[in-house]
Amino acid sequence: MDSTDHKKFLIGNYASPVLEIVRGEGAKLWDSEGREFLDFTSGIAVTNLGHCHPHWTEQVSRQAEKIVHCSNLYSIPEQVRLAKRLVSEIGPGKMLFCNSGAEANEGLIKFARLASGTPDFQGKGKILAAENAFHGRTMGALSATASPKYRKGFEPLLDGFEFAPLNDLDAWDRKLDDKTIAVLIESIQGEGGIHEARDDFLQGLEKLCRERNALLMIDEVQSGIGRTGDFLGYHQSGISPDAVALAKGLGGGFPIGAFWISDQWSAVFKPGSHGTTFGGSPLACAAAHAVLDVIENDGLVEAAREKGLVLHAGLSRLVERFPTMLEEVRGRGLMIALAMENDPAELIASLREKGLLVVGAAGNAIRFLPPLNVDDAEIEQALNITEDALASCQTKKSE
Numbered sequence: 001m002d003s004t005d006h007k008k009f010l011i012g013n014y015a016s017p018v019l020e021i022v023r024g025e026g027a028k029l030w031d032s033e034g035r036e037f038l039d040f041t042s043g044i045a046v047t048n049l050g051h052c053h054p055h056w057t058e059q060v061s062r063q064a065e066k067i068v069h070c071s072n073l074y075s076i077p078e079q080v081r082l083a084k085r086l087v088s089e090i091g092p093g094k095m096l097f098c099n100s101g102a103e104a105n106e107g108l109i110k111f112a113r114l115a116s117g118t119p120d121f122q123g124k125g126k127i128l129a130a131e132n133a134f135h136g137r138t139m140g141a142l143s144a145t146a147s148p149k150y151r152k153g154f155e156p157l158l159d160g161f162e163f164a165p166l167n168d169l170d171a172w173d174r175k176l177d178d179k180t181i182a183v184l185i186e187s188i189q190g191e192g193g194i195h196e197a198r199d200d201f202l203q204g205l206e207k208l209c210r211e212r213n214a215l216l217m218i219d220e221v222q223s224g225i226g227r228t229g230d231f232l233g234y235h236q237s238g239i240s241p242d243a244v245a246l247a248k249g250l251g252g253g254f255p256i257g258a259f260w261i262s263d264q265w266s267a268v269f270k271p272g273s274h275g276t277t278f279g280g281s282p283l284a285c286a287a288a289h290a291v292l293d294v295i296e297n298d299g300l301v302e303a304a305r306e307k308g309l310v311l312h313a314g315l316s317r318l319v320e321r322f323p324t325m326l327e328e329v330r331g332r333g334l335m336i337a338l339a340m341e342n343d344p345a346e347l348i349a350s351l352r353e354k355g356l357l358v359v360g361a362a363g364n365a366i367r368f369l370p371p372l373n374v375d376d377a378e379i380e381q382a383l384n385i386t387e388d389a390l391a392s393c394q395t396k397k398s399e
């Protein structure tokens with residue numbers, strides 16, 4: 001791979017790439033040198049149907065021949081129909097579309113700010129978020145993201161954010177005061193290393209929010225659209241949030257984000273409160289419809305749960321086999337992390353050399369995020385490659 005032009009013309013914002021990807025099909029990717037890889041990154045939890053799923057490609061191509069973009073000056077039938085489908089999954093409420101996860105969270109933050117100007121929430125302004133969370137890179141979403149590694153160099157960020165540790169309800173109880181307008185939380189921390197918000201914690205948080213008149217806002221950008229074995233990650237806890245952010249898997253690879261606000265509060269947005277040129281374009285919505293069609297027709301939410309159990313069990317066996325290198329397996333559905341004792345960079349590189357792509361996360365974790373329609377043979381192949389790579393790393397260490 002010749003990276004001369006890459007270095008010359010692209011801002012050096014990302015670490016130097018080691019692969020040049022040119023083609024994908026299902027759970028497989030090919031690079032410019034013709035090498036084949038099993039893709040357990042799904043473009044960071046995005047291509048939930050795998051690459052170039054025939055129904056997705058057909059629907060997007062068909063839409064591209066009809067109309068791609070017209071802006072939100074006009075009603076877009078594909079957008080209205082998508083809102084209806086998402087509301088039927090999430091609950092009575094309304095949708096606003098955007099283009100990314102960070103923008104979806106910006107929407108939630110702006111929702112909280114707008115709500116603070118209403119008689120229901122006068123005098124409140126603080127947003128409480130979880131330590132070790134990740135909500136995106138825009139200045140608002142970054143203000144809700146505590147980790148110094150993301151914030152460094154961009155301060156001062158927005159005022160009015162405080163943080164408490166995940167799953168420590170007493171800490172949230174102490175911080176959630178009469179100035180708190182909203183709580184923003186991931187049901188499973190993704191970039192933070194796959195840490196699940198426990199069901200009893202989410203239920204306790206919901207109770208605190210109701211008692212203290214604060215809004216409960218859930219970031220389902222990474223954990224949503226079937227990835228965890230539920231349509232949304234918080235569904236298994238039975239809570240009823242006031243607002244939810246979506247993106248990543250929603251478009252199956254085409255950029256689309258969205259946020260849902262419950263019927264009780266959706267009227268805080270008035271004409272002109274917020275806006276986006278591209279959000280919810282006919283093409284983006286066609287991509288999302290194609291994703292939802294396949295998820296529904298092929299039962300991919302249930303599939304993610306079942307395949308996740310197989311992957312989790314296989315990785316747990318490897319933790320038993322390599323106890324000095326591996327700590328534990330975390331997560332559920334197809335949002336799973338293998339936590340290592342030390343820096344996982346060497347193992348990630350070895351997996352890549354052996355044909356398996358995975359993605360790192362905070363806290364020495366490696367994320368396994370295959371498409372929701374990954375098959376048993378592909379999971380077995382991934383587990384075999386992982387075992388092989390771990391054995392190689394162990395041999396190297398003992399030399």
Ligand SMILES: Cc1ncc(COP(=O)(O)O)c(C=O)c1O
Nearest residue numbers: 100101102134135136190221222
């Ligand atoms: C939970 C969560 N929220 C928000 C974001 C930001 O999404 P985007 O990169 O599309 O802006 C991410 C991205 O990884 C995420 O995992």
